[in-house]
Amino acid sequence: MTRLSRVMPALGLLPFLAYVVIFMVIPTINVAIGAFQDNDGVFTGANISGLFDATMMTTLWRSVQVSAVSAVLGAILGTVLAAVIVTAPATSLLRRGVMALTSVFAQFGGVTLAFAFIATVGAQGILTVLLADHGGFDLYGDGWLYGVRGLILVYLYFQIPLMVVVFVPALEGLRPQWREAAVSLGASRRQYLTQVAVPLLRPAFLGSVLLLFANAFAAYATAAALVSQGQIILPLMIRAGLTSEVLLGRQHLAYAIALEMIIVVAIVMVAYALLLRRTSRWLR
Amino acid sequence: MNQSPWVGRVVRGLVLLVFALFFFFPLWSMLDFSTKDFVTGGRTGDHWRALVENDQLRRAILTSLELAGLTVVLMLTLLLPTMIWVRLRVPQATRLVEFLCLLPLTVPPLVIVVGINGVYSWVNYFFGGSPLTLTFVYVILVLPFAYRALDAALSAIDVTTLAEAARSLGASWLVVIGRVVAPNVVSGVFSAAFISIALVLGEFTFASLMHFDTLPNVIVLLGKGDTGASMAAALATMILTALLLIALSLLDRRRSERN
Numbered sequence: 001m002t003r004l005s006r007v008m009p010a011l012g013l014l015p016f017l018a019y020v021v022i023f024m025v026i027p028t029i030n031v032a033i034g035a036f037q038d039n040d041g042v043f044t045g046a047n048i049s050g051l052f053d054a055t056m057m058t059t060l061w062r063s064v065q066v067s068a069v070s071a072v073l074g075a076i077l078g079t080v081l082a083a084v085i086v087t088a089p090a091t092s093l094l095r096r097g098v099m100a101l102t103s104v105f106a107q108f109g110g111v112t113l114a115f116a117f118i119a120t121v122g123a124q125g126i127l128t129v130l131l132a133d134h135g136g137f138d139l140y141g142d143g144w145l146y147g148v149r150g151l152i153l154v155y156l157y158f159q160i161p162l163m164v165v166v167f168v169p170a171l172e173g174l175r176p177q178w179r180e181a182a183v184s185l186g187a188s189r190r191q192y193l194t195q196v197a198v199p200l201l202r203p204a205f206l207g208s209v210l211l212l213f214a215n216a217f218a219a220y221a222t223a224a225a226l227v228s229q230g231q232i233i234l235p236l237m238i239r240a241g242l243t244s245e246v247l248l249g250r251q252h253l254a255y256a257i258a259l260e261m262i263i264v265v266a267i268v269m270v271a272y273a274l275l276l277r278r279t280s281r282w283l284r
Numbered sequence: 285m286n287q288s289p290w291v292g293r294v295v296r297g298l299v300l301l302v303f304a305l306f307f308f309f310p311l312w313s314m315l316d317f318s319t320k321d322f323v324t325g326g327r328t329g330d331h332w333r334a335l336v337e338n339d340q341l342r343r344a345i346l347t348s349l350e351l352a353g354l355t356v357v358l359m360l361t362l363l364l365p366t367m368i369w370v371r372l373r374v375p376q377a378t379r380l381v382e383f384l385c386l387l388p389l390t391v392p393p394l395v396i397v398v399g400i401n402g403v404y405s406w407v408n409y410f411f412g413g414s415p416l417t418l419t420f421v422y423v424i425l426v427l428p429f430a431y432r433a434l435d436a437a438l439s440a441i442d443v444t445t446l447a448e449a450a451r452s453l454g455a456s457w458l459v460v461i462g463r464v465v466a467p468n469v470v471s472g473v474f475s476a477a478f479i480s481i482a483l484v485l486g487e488f489t490f491a492s493l494m495h496f497d498t499l500p501n502v503i504v505l506l507g508k509g510d511t512g513a514s515m516a517a518a519l520a521t522m523i524l525t526a527l528l529l530i531a532l533s534l535l536d537r538r539r540s541e542r543n
Contacts, residue, residue: 023423030400110488218392224488261392
């Protein structure tokens with residue numbers, strides 16, 4: 001075997017590698033470099049320090065709020081739904097149906113989802129009109145649907161199903177023998193839950209919360225379709241930067257925000273991977 | 285444990301009902317909205333008819349469908365041979381290819397779109413400014429999901445034995461990949477195609493920030509004027525996506541039952 005014949009097969013990977021480099025790696029590197037340049041390509045720290053001015057910090061805080069609240073609420077409600085499904089027999093129609101539906105709903109998002117909620121609780125939404133006609137309740141209020149609270153509600157529509165999809169395997173991994181062992185040693189139902197089930201599931205639960213957080217933090221389409229003006233969260237601030245509505249002459253601030261986003265998502269995903277490793281010790 | 289069984293059943297039923305309301309009421313609202321005559325308050329099919337009669341909407345639907353088709357074709361020609369080749373000849377690259385394929389889960393589309401200007405000035409130079417050039421970034425977008433589907437199908441068959449048998453009978457590598465291995469992973473190919481179509485039909489980030497008139501983009505534009513038609517288009521997209529994903533879960537189940 002010559003050296004050449006060992007290298008030749010690796011050449012077969014070239015088209016794929018070149019493609020991924022051109023359409024994913026180069027844009028990402030561009031963002032990392034562009035974050036330190038001004039519009040003329042001169043290196044500057046202005047974009048990065050721009051991330052720490054008052055408006056940007058408020059926007060970051062709102063982004064974290066939307067992501068964290070929708071992740072925690074989504075995780076809790078998703079766990080409730082997952083628990084209801086898992087206690088049904090594995091072959092039951094209910095369990096299979098709900099599992100199939102959750103994997104569909106977890107993919108919903110973006111424009112269509114925003115429209116679904118506008119049709120329901122928007123100014124002319126079915127529920128809004130219904131409540132106004134019967135009892136005169138003003139559901140629309142100050143237009144909360146287009147603010148932080150609205151985003152949290154809409155994000156729950158894909159966060160809860162995603163939680164079910166990622167958490168059901170962990171719940172299924174709890175072996176009945178462990179419960180039997182605890183009960184035969186005299187544990188009450190409450191003791192089994194608080195001293196066996198909860199500690200075992202904690203890493204998986206926290207990991208799922210992180211996954212949900214990253215999922216919401218990077219989401220753009222739903223928020224963009226819902227909030228057509230203003231930039232209440234970071235992804236929308238990037239939109240403003242790219243279309244230079246308000247950040248005239250500071251388009252490169254968008255690069256810095258994008259870099260901030262990569263860093264936050266990367267930290268969260270690494271923590272997720274670490275927690276997942278702990279869960280996989282006993283799962284299966 | 286000391287509760288009577290029917291209490292638990294009632295509680296579970298109530299919980300499921302609340303979740304069902306949360307998930308299905310918005311869909312029902314869309315249906316109601318898209319069939320409402322805003323002038324008389326009665327029912328009408330006009331908004332749904334607009335899907336084919338409204339020029340802008342029809343063109344956007346065609347663009348999105350073409351994009352979905354092109355993305356599937358390019359994704360398969362790029363990914364399937366590469367994944368088979370890795371298994372057969374360069375197994376030491378398995379982790380690298382997996383890492384690259386799953387990377388788009390960590391690098392959000394929004395980040396890629398910010399940095400893609402330079403690359404797309406070349407794409408526009410070679411292919412013109414057609415919306416169909418979105419295919420290139422959509423392949424990246426669907427990479428993680430397509431990879432998982434194809435990987436599951438390839439793991440279920442003995443690729444090496446198939447390839448050795450074909451090679452010893454004189455088949456070239458192209459024949460091995462295209463006519464021996466690929467036909468054995470058809471279910472994986474369909475899964476990868478379905479999830480890709482579903483993702484492309486709903487994609488908004490790239491399309492809107494790169495200013496191409498795909499369906500989701502036009503739905504938002506129309507939403508400001510012709511709300512009924514954009515509701516109809518949004519609901520149609522959701523139904524199509526749901527059908528694709530349900531077909532996908534059926535395919536997955538068939539495969540897991542066979543193994």
